[in-house]
Amino acid sequence: MALSRRHFVRTAGMGALTTSFIAARGRENLVWSAFEPALEAADAATIIISSNENPMGPGQKVLDAITAAFGPDGGRPGRYSGTARDLIDALAKKHGVKTENIVLGCGSTQILRSVTHVFTAKDKPLVATIPTYEECADYATLMGNKVVGVPLDSEFRPDLDRFAAASRGAGLVFYCNPSNPSSTFVPASATRDFVAKLNSQSPATTILVDEAYFEYVTNPDHETFIPLAVQNPRVIVARTFSKCYGMAGMRVGYAVGHADTIKRLSEWDAGVGTSTMNVLALHAGIAAIQQDDSFVKNERARNTAVRDFSLKWFAGRNMKPADSQANFMFVNIGRPVKAFREACAAKGVRVARDFPPFEKTHCRIAFGTMDEMQRAVKVFEEVLAKPATAAA
Numbered sequence: 001m002a003l004s005r006r007h008f009v010r011t012a013g014m015g016a017l018t019t020s021f022i023a024a025r026g027r028e029n030l031v032w033s034a035f036e037p038a039l040e041a042a043d044a045a046t047i048i049i050s051s052n053e054n055p056m057g058p059g060q061k062v063l064d065a066i067t068a069a070f071g072p073d074g075g076r077p078g079r080y081s082g083t084a085r086d087l088i089d090a091l092a093k094k095h096g097v098k099t100e101n102i103v104l105g106c107g108s109t110q111i112l113r114s115v116t117h118v119f120t121a122k123d124k125p126l127v128a129t130i131p132t133y134e135e136c137a138d139y140a141t142l143m144g145n146k147v148v149g150v151p152l153d154s155e156f157r158p159d160l161d162r163f164a165a166a167s168r169g170a171g172l173v174f175y176c177n178p179s180n181p182s183s184t185f186v187p188a189s190a191t192r193d194f195v196a197k198l199n200s201q202s203p204a205t206t207i208l209v210d211e212a213y214f215e216y217v218t219n220p221d222h223e224t225f226i227p228l229a230v231q232n233p234r235v236i237v238a239r240t241f242s243k244c245y246g247m248a249g250m251r252v253g254y255a256v257g258h259a260d261t262i263k264r265l266s267e268w269d270a271g272v273g274t275s276t277m278n279v280l281a282l283h284a285g286i287a288a289i290q291q292d293d294s295f296v297k298n299e300r301a302r303n304t305a306v307r308d309f310s311l312k313w314f315a316g317r318n319m320k321p322a323d324s325q326a327n328f329m330f331v332n333i334g335r336p337v338k339a340f341r342e343a344c345a346a347k348g349v350r351v352a353r354d355f356p357p358f359e360k361t362h363c364r365i366a367f368g369t370m371d372e373m374q375r376a377v378k379v380f381e382e383v384l385a386k387p388a389t390a391a392a
């Protein structure tokens with residue numbers, strides 16, 4: 001499956017409104033893939049800014065909870081555990097919803113796949129922007145279901161009228177906000193209008209709002225769509241502990257939605273949230289949300305400072321970055337990304353994979369620590385000083 005998911009996907013669009021959808025590959029956690037030995041070989045000095053992670057990792061309370069979960073009070077990893085219920089309880093409290101509104105996933109990847117499985121069909125396509133995070137499109141394609149792509153505008157934002165028009169009759173709309181890889185964000189007011197329009201013109205279409213990078217947004221017109229999702233069976237919100245909470249390796253994500261929607265997801269993926277979750281990750285998730293609010297606030301502030309520095313560095317060299325509201329940027333480096341990536345890797349800096357159809361110009365770069373970015377830009381400077389053809 002991993003190999004077939006790597007194939008680029010081209011699916012015919014809906015009339016004149018859409019173009020072909022091109023998807024590269026799915027997960028950010030390809031660092032674990034058996035097909036990526038070079039990434040596995042990265043040494044401690046390598047600056048890894050390829051996968052939109054929090055370079056600080058989890059907070060101390062999370063690390064302590066993981067250690068404590070090893071026992072000795074019962075040897076928890078040796079037991080099937082009821083801890084999934086505790087994490088769902090904690091999440092319900094955090095978001096002010098009922099436990100029946102939440103389902104857990106082994107990373108939000110599992111949520112994205114389950115939602116695609118339940119809400120797309122041969123005659124109910126998936127609609128998403130081009131480019132976007134590929135998980136749903138890859139999975140729909142794997143199921144043999146149609147994928148419709150809607151190009152972003154020149155500022156790498158979705159053209160919402162075009163997006164809504166293309167979504168008529170769709171089974172599922174993947175609405176990633178902030179979006180990966182473009183890093184841009186649609187304000188809450190415009191998202192609300194988009195959802196209302198779609199609900200009225202295509203009432204059977206479900207909208208998956210992926211809020212993976214929610215905590216990093218600094219635009220004031222920003223709010224979660226969780227309250228709407230619990231009321232509206234046609235809206236689902238996906239969240240993850242992989243980004244701001246620094247727990248990508250622990251694999252904890254969840255969906256919040258109307259009780260009927262969550263029931264459908266749970267029925268499809270029987271036992272989701274219990275049998276797919278490991279005990280250490282569950283304890284880590286509980287500890288993560290019990291941290292003081294200052295954890296998220298501090299991480300957002302840290303990322304914002306690094307983001308400002310990095311965007312300014314490229315803009316100052318006439319390389320235009322999209323307006324990032326996330327913990328990564330999408331920047332026009334004016335040359336094929338493959339050669340740039342390989343030249344940077346040879347100097348110990350890992351930037352992201354290609355994102356067709358922008359692989360000839362735009363590179364996605366995650367934000368490391370300030371120290372890492374200050375060192376990374378020196379490498380970028382050296383690599384970009386050479387003509388594009390010689391860069392590799």
Ligand SMILES: Cc1ncc(COP(=O)(O)O)c(C=O)c1O
Pocket residue numbers: 027028029051052106107108109110112133176179180210212239240241242248251252253
């Ligand atoms: C937009 C978006 N959604 C979902 C995911 C999946 O994350 P995870 O499975 O680690 O929760 C990612 C990973 O980078 C992402 O960028």
